[in-house]
Amino acid sequence: xxxxxxxxxxxxxxxxxxxxxxxxxxxxxxxxxxxxxxxxxxxxxxxxxxxxxxxxxxxxxxxxxxxxxxxxxxxxxxxxxxxxxxxxxxxxxxxxxxxxxxxxxxxxxxxxxxxxxxxxxxxxxxxxxxxxxxxxxxxxxxxxxxxxxxxxxxxxxxxxxxxxxxxxxxxxxxxxxxxxxxxxxxxxxxxxxxxxxxxxxxxxxxxxxxxxxxxxxxxxxxxxxxxxxxxxxxxxxxxxxxxxxxxxxxxxxxxxxxxxxxxxxxxxxxxxxxxxxxxxxxxxxxxxxxxxxxxxxxxxxxxxxxxxxxxxxxxxxxxxxxxxxxxxxxxxxxxxxxxxxxxxxxxxxxxxxxxxxxxxxxxxxxxxxxxxxxxxxxxxxxxxxxxxxxxxxxxxxxxxxxxxxxxxxxxxxxxxxxxxxxxxxxxxxxxxxxxxxxxxxxxxxxxxxxxxxxxxxxxxxxxxxxxxxxxxxxxxxxxxxxxxxxxxxxxxxxxxxxxxxxxxxxxxxxxxxxxxxxxxxxxxxxxxxxxxxxxxxxxxxxxxxxxxxxxxxxxxxxxxxxxxxxxxxxxxxxxxxxxxxxxxxxxxxxxxxxxxxxxxxxxxxxxxxxxxxxxxxxxxxxxxxxxxxxxxxxxxxxxxxxxxxxxxxxxxxxxxxxxxxxxxxxxxxxxxxxxxxxxxxxxxxxxxxxxxxxxxxxxxxxxxxxxxxxxxxxxxxxxxxxxxxxxxxxxxxxxxxxxxxxxxxxxxxxxxxxxxxxxxxxxxxxxxxxxxxxxxxxxxxxxxxxx
Amino acid sequence: xxxxxxxxxxxxxxxxxxxxxxxxxxxxxxxxxxxxxxxxxxxxxxxxxxxxxxxxxxxxxxxxxxxxxxxxxxxxxxxxxxxxxxxxxxxxxxxxxxxxxxxxxxxxxxxxxxxxxxxxxxxxxxxxxxxxxxxxxxxxxxxxxxxxxxxxxxxxxx
Numbered sequence: 001x002x003x004x005x006x007x008x009x010x011x012x013x014x015x016x017x018x019x020x021x022x023x024x025x026x027x028x029x030x031x032x033x034x035x036x037x038x039x040x041x042x043x044x045x046x047x048x049x050x051x052x053x054x055x056x057x058x059x060x061x062x063x064x065x066x067x068x069x070x071x072x073x074x075x076x077x078x079x080x081x082x083x084x085x086x087x088x089x090x091x092x093x094x095x096x097x098x099x100x101x102x103x104x105x106x107x108x109x110x111x112x113x114x115x116x117x118x119x120x121x122x123x124x125x126x127x128x129x130x131x132x133x134x135x136x137x138x139x140x141x142x143x144x145x146x147x148x149x150x151x152x153x154x155x156x157x158x159x160x161x162x163x164x165x166x167x168x169x170x171x172x173x174x175x176x177x178x179x180x181x182x183x184x185x186x187x188x189x190x191x192x193x194x195x196x197x198x199x200x201x202x203x204x205x206x207x208x209x210x211x212x213x214x215x216x217x218x219x220x221x222x223x224x225x226x227x228x229x230x231x232x233x234x235x236x237x238x239x240x241x242x243x244x245x246x247x248x249x250x251x252x253x254x255x256x257x258x259x260x261x262x263x264x265x266x267x268x269x270x271x272x273x274x275x276x277x278x279x280x281x282x283x284x285x286x287x288x289x290x291x292x293x294x295x296x297x298x299x300x301x302x303x304x305x306x307x308x309x310x311x312x313x314x315x316x317x318x319x320x321x322x323x324x325x326x327x328x329x330x331x332x333x334x335x336x337x338x339x340x341x342x343x344x345x346x347x348x349x350x351x352x353x354x355x356x357x358x359x360x361x362x363x364x365x366x367x368x369x370x371x372x373x374x375x376x377x378x379x380x381x382x383x384x385x386x387x388x389x390x391x392x393x394x395x396x397x398x399x400x401x402x403x404x405x406x407x408x409x410x411x412x413x414x415x416x417x418x419x420x421x422x423x424x425x426x427x428x429x430x431x432x433x434x435x436x437x438x439x440x441x442x443x444x445x446x447x448x449x450x451x452x453x454x455x456x457x458x459x460x461x462x463x464x465x466x467x468x469x470x471x472x473x474x475x476x477x478x479x480x481x482x483x484x485x486x487x488x489x490x491x492x493x494x495x496x497x498x499x500x501x502x503x504x505x506x507x508x509x510x511x512x513x514x515x516x517x518x519x520x521x522x523x524x525x526x527x528x529x530x531x532x533x534x535x536x537x538x539x540x541x542x543x544x545x546x547x548x549x550x551x552x553x554x555x556x557x558x559x560x561x562x563x564x565x566x567x568x569x570x571x572x573x574x575x576x577x578x579x580x581x582x583x584x585x586x587x588x589x590x591x592x593x594x595x596x597x598x599x600x601x602x603x604x605x606x607x608x609x610x611x612x613x614x615x616x617x618x619x620x621x622x623x624x625x626x627x628x629x630x631x632x633x634x635x636x637x638x639x640x641x642x643x644x645x646x647x648x649x650x651x652x653x654x655x656x657x658x659x660x661x662x663x664x665x666x667x668x669x670x671x672x673x674x675x676x677x678x679x680x681x682x683x684x685x686x687x688x689x690x691x692x693x694x695x696x697x698x699x700x701x702x703x704x705x706x707x708x709x710x711x712x713x714x715x716x717x718x719x720x721x722x723x724x725x726x727x728x729x730x731x732x733x734x735x736x737x738x739x740x741x742x743x744x745x746x747x748x749x750x751x752x753x754x755x756x757x758x759x760x761x762x763x764x765x766x767x768x769x770x771x772x773x774x775x776x777x778x779x780x781x782x783x784x785x786x787x
Numbered sequence: 788x789x790x791x792x793x794x795x796x797x798x799x800x801x802x803x804x805x806x807x808x809x810x811x812x813x814x815x816x817x818x819x820x821x822x823x824x825x826x827x828x829x830x831x832x833x834x835x836x837x838x839x840x841x842x843x844x845x846x847x848x849x850x851x852x853x854x855x856x857x858x859x860x861x862x863x864x865x866x867x868x869x870x871x872x873x874x875x876x877x878x879x880x881x882x883x884x885x886x887x888x889x890x891x892x893x894x895x896x897x898x899x900x901x902x903x904x905x906x907x908x909x910x911x912x913x914x915x916x917x918x919x920x921x922x923x924x925x926x927x928x929x930x931x932x933x934x935x936x937x938x939x940x941x942x943x944x945x
Contacts, residue, residue, distance in 0.1 A: 021878060028886030029874040029893065031821020031861035038820035122806065203825045203833055203887045203921055254823070254887030255921045287826035509885030509922045673881050677923060681884065684924030708830030708919070716925035717916040 008522065009590050014529065015522030016736060019673035022514040023529075024507075033252045037284045039209045039222045045074055047270050047283040048124035050114045050131040051293065052106035055142070055364040055701020056155070057135035059105055059113070066130040067116055072123040076131070077115040077273055079103035087272055089158070090238045093230070093262060093480055094333030096167075097159065098367065100265045105138065107155055107327035108366045109701050110292035112265040117273050117281060140701035141165065144301065144324045144361035155327060155362040167325045167360035168338040172420040178355035181316035185307030189392040194770045195380045196694035197299035197324065197365075199291055199705070200372040201713060202508070204254020206294055207284035210270040214278035218245045223267060225250040225536075226260045227332065227546025229504055230483060232538045234263050239271065250536035256508035257373045257685075258548045262295050262330040291711055292703045295331060296365065296695070297372030299324035300380045304345075304388045307353075312396045314407045316353035317419075319345050319384060325360040326368035332548065333369070333376065334478045334485070340369075340376030341469050343420030347385035348429045348467045348639060349407040354419035364701045373685055373746040375470050375549040386464040386751035390758070391767050399446070400755075401437060404465045405430050415634075415732075422469060424637045425739075428665070431727045433465055436641040436663040439725050445645055445659075453763060458648035460655075462756025463641065466748035470740040471554025471636040480545065486631045487551070488542035489559035491520060491567055493624040495613040497606030498530045504544015505556040506536045510742060511674045512552065516560050518670050519736060523564035524571075525591025525605050542627055550638075550740035553670065554731075559630035561735040566626045571608045574624075577617030578603045636731045636739035640664040642683075642752035648760040653779030655757050657687070657720035662749070665727040667739035675741050676724055682745025683722050688714045689746075690753035694772050761785065790854045794819070795863025803850050809843075810834040812850035813860060821861035821890045825919075832918030835891035836860050842895045844917075861890030864897065872938040873897045873931070882931030884922035891918050896932040904940055908933070 009015030027033050050067075064076040079101035082088045092098050102113050114131050118124035141147045141155060147165040156162045182188060209222040219241055225231050228248040236243035253260060270283040285294070300323045307316040321342060333340070339358035346354050360369070371377060393403035408429040409416050416424040436442075442461075449459040475484030488504040501520055503512065517531035535541060544556060568588065575593040576583055579601055586593045594602035612624040645659040662683055669675045685693075692712040695705035705711035730737025750771065757773050758766055764785040769777050791800040794817060801816040813822045813836065822845060825833035829847040836845045837859040864871045873893045876882065883889040892915060899906070899914040906914070911932045912925070920928060 022881065022883075024886070025878045025883060028883055028889050029861075029870065029877050030865065031819065031890050033821070033886050035820075035823070035887065037814075037824070040815075121811075122804070201921065202885070203831055203919060204823070204885070205825070253885060254825075255885040257921070287828065287831070511884065677881050677884060677927060680924035680926040681922045682924075685921070707828050708826050709828060713919055713921070715916040715919060716912040716929065719925050722924065722926060 013521050013525060013527050013590060015518055016668065016670050018518065018671065020514055020518060020528060020671055022511050024511065024513045035204055035252045035254050036207045036209060036222050036224050039251065041209060041211055041280040044280040044282055045117050045119060045277065046121040046124045047273065047281050048116050048121065048128040049112050049266060050128040052102065052109060052111040052113055054106055054135055054137065055109045055140035056138040057106050058138060059102060060134040060136055062114060063132040064114060066132065067127040070123060070127040070130065072119040073116055073127045074119065075117045075273065075277060077101065077117065077269055082272060085272060087239065087268065090263065090268055092328060092330035093234065094329045094331050095335065095481060096329040098328035098330050100268050104158060108364050109703055110366055115269045115273065117277060140364045142363060142697050142699060142701050144322050144363060147361040147363050155364060165362045167329050167362050169359045170339040171357045172343040173355040174353060175355045178316050178318055178353040181353045182305065182307045182318060185315055186310040187308045187395055188305055189308060189388060189395050190303065190305040191388050191391055191768055192303045193387065193768055195298045195300040195302065195383055196771050198297050198372060198689050198693055199695055199711065200257035200259035200297060200370065201291065201711065202255025202257055202259050205285035205287060205290040206260060206264055208267045208270050209280055209282045210274040211280040212271065212274040219271060220247045220249065221271060222249045222251060224253055224260045226256045226506055226508060226548050228506055228536055228538050229543045230480060230545055231263055233483065235271065238268060247539045250506050253506065253508035258370045259294055260508065261332045261546065261548050262367065262370065264294060287708060288706045292706050293366050295370035296326060296368045297370045298380060299368055302380065302384050304384045306388050306392050308392050308396060312398050312403055312406050314349050314351045316351060317346055319356045321358040323358065323360045324363050324365065324368055326363055326365040328367045329369055330367040331370045332480050334472060334480065336477055337376065340371065342377045342381045343422065344378050344467065344469045345381035345385050346418045346420055348409060348465050350409045350413065352419060356420060365697060371549060373682065374743045375468065375472065378468055379747045382466045382468065382747045383751045386466060387755060390463065390755045394762055400463050401433060401442060404463065405433060423634060424467065425634055425731050425733055426729050427467065427637060427639050428727060428729050429465055429639060432639060432663045432665050433641040435725045435727055436643045436661050439723055440643045440645065440659055440661045456650060458650050458760040460646045460648060460756040460758065460760025462644045462752045462754065462759050464748050464752035464755065465641040467637055467639040468744050468747050469635050469637055470550035470743065471632055472549055472551055473635050474633060475631045483545060484631065485545050486629050487544040487555035487559055488627065488629045489556060489563045490542045490627040491563045491625065493567060493609045495610050497526065497609045499526055500532045500534060501560065502534045502541040503556050504542050505547040505552040507547060510552065510678065515671045515674055516557065519557055519560045520564050523561055524568055550742040553738045554636045554734060554740045555630055555632055557738055558632060558735045559628045562630055563626050563628035566628060567624055570624060571605060573620055574608045574611050574617055575603050578607065578611055633733045636667065636734060638666045638739040638741065638744045640744055640748055642748050644752045644756040646756040646760060648757060648778060652775055653782060654775040655778060659723065660720045661723045661725065662745060663725035663727060664741065664744050665729050666741040666744060667729060667731045667734065668737035670738060678741045679724055679745045680722055682743060683749050684714060684719050685746045686749025687720055687753060690750045690771055690773055692772050692774065788851055790850045792853050793857040795859060805849065805851050807850045809845040809848040809850050809853050813845060819860050819862050823887055823890065825887065833888050833891050835894055835918060837894055837898055840898060842898050859894065861893060864893060871897065872942065873935040876931040876935035876938060880927050880931040880934050882923065882927045888918060888920045892920065892928055896935060900936050900939060904936060906936060
């Protein structure tokens, strides 16, 4: 097993590998954070939105007169008004279109119809309730199966070329060869399951303070944005504003989880209203608005099959997936991958054939398809393969850990090309599995499980040995609306040797201000404490695609390392001048250049920085600054093994996590403390989705999870304890060998939790319980199995 | 209506409508934005403040109900200009990520340790179960409160 290497830098430098305490904490623990709702500008007005109570209905009329009559109301904005500015519809980051304010019909419950601008938020909300809309009911479509039937009403009749409710169809792999492998297989193991609709629900809802200066036309937009630069470009395209006049400031963000990647109608309406009225306008969602109208995740109906030989070798995989996309498809979506990166569904295993088909269907629900704490659709794919593999082990009669080990891609097979076309960069899957087995005491717990069964007690052991794909991505394959998915870093070392690093990504709690300074500290030898990190202001940071899909470390982290190396190269040139030595005679050690064989003859990076402004070498450009746009050569592929032990109550079906062991391999760890924190959060969200967190709709399309009393998010009381372990397999193509960690635990853990519950009932013949695995579902599965 | 409160030790007054929530009063009228709003239904707890030392979800209390009472918000946690043991522990133990739930978690933790200076992990988890966090999985929040308890006990014994 490999473990984290000792840091190369002393603690006072604080480079890679140090659990440096976070610099951003100081403001948060003293109540001095600055979230969007904390931004207050002189003369600011407030906006509230009137939303549709119906899921699918034609709009016959909209009467705003009562709202307009309320004292303190400045304006009421409707779609008809926006249409006059060509703003009633907008493009989405996935290349679809979305209504800003509905004009023709409503397509989901909670859809935006009109907005009230008032002097006070209470008045705005009062007046919004007085808007009277007359509807003609249409059939609500609440699942993708009905949506794709020939006689289903067309949801997107606004789109000229849209003749059915199909949103996309996509395939990957070799169908003929895969079918042939299945036809010849000893055994075929299949699993049909639903990955339920979930909502990221960061504790801060979405919002904006839009401030369009009527004198200059400059728009300053304080927005809950995980991707401020991409959003600026979208605003330029949507609103027709010159891009240099748009400044998006994404201040502190109270959690994102991809909820804050799409552009929402409220942002656009507030900006348009500020432009017309000439005053700053604040719009902050209520929790209910957040849960009923912003991007949903998951809702995949999946059927997977594995072809397996009698001796336990996986030979082929076949998966059909149907997703419920809601009324508009609005997530940031790589152009080439209409169904996201679902083809990671081949997992950590070595076999030749796979064939995957995915279809997405429009329904009368809020926009779907956001990649909630995962790369586009990787969570669902990982869940499918890890559930299938567990069931295959049962059919073959092998221990599920042994079955995995027998089928793993081996370390010497990397780079490994999968049957669906990914090239995995590096991995040592068995090392992670063995470490997880060691921590949990695998053989003992399996023996205890067998003994418990004899006493009528139900213990289950669930494994997931996932492989993730993150770090989108190389520009050749990955773009959003044509914008290549590079990211950027600009580094300026000041004359006194202090520095500022500016990034195109945007932290929402991941701790970039701490960890990205550590990358610079590692490369330049400047103390991390001397480096300020700035993000989230499009006027003052280089262009980037933003923070989601665990891409900040793989892409912007690489850009940071490369720009620091560029400056070190320039520093070397200056050092030759200062030391009167040739470049070949100079050697670098943390923080200084010295003359080979004469370590006393040295110059520190701080001396060099001062010289860059006061005494640059003749003929060299002054200054010690640079910028780099990093286009990654490949994705990175973090992996790990999670093992969950559960106790299931045989009488009620209630289950409790006894152990949750998570061994992650995310390559080189920049800040182990922050990495562990990311894993903790992901494991909790994985538990949430496995056990309680889902949003359902009734037949009329009413959202049944519109607040935190109906949409259950785990508290400290329900959340299990976690035990973490690690292996370190660096990414060979990343400048510092890091792979990204923000989402591994959300991706990998749901299958481990569910596999554990199923394992407890495996001897009864139970092979599947759909998430959320609530006690009543477990009880029903036991009842059905025992006939 | 005029509402007068003692907030973080200072007396403040403002005229508000009877329907104004305490959370809005603190944020808008008193300008203390460290108290956050996350759900409007008393579920998430990010608006928690201490009213006469007791944790109260300020999105579900009217400002007028706080008239004449003493309120502590995150801005009042520092003691003699120094970070409190709870604030220091959240920093040391990586008890926060996005920071949105943090002020409320620290206030609840502070009030809880007043009642129970040597809690078990289960008691801490129960005490903060009215407050949601989406980032940390609660692991390091629990550790922070444990560390604050230890620091406070050691400080008292020193």
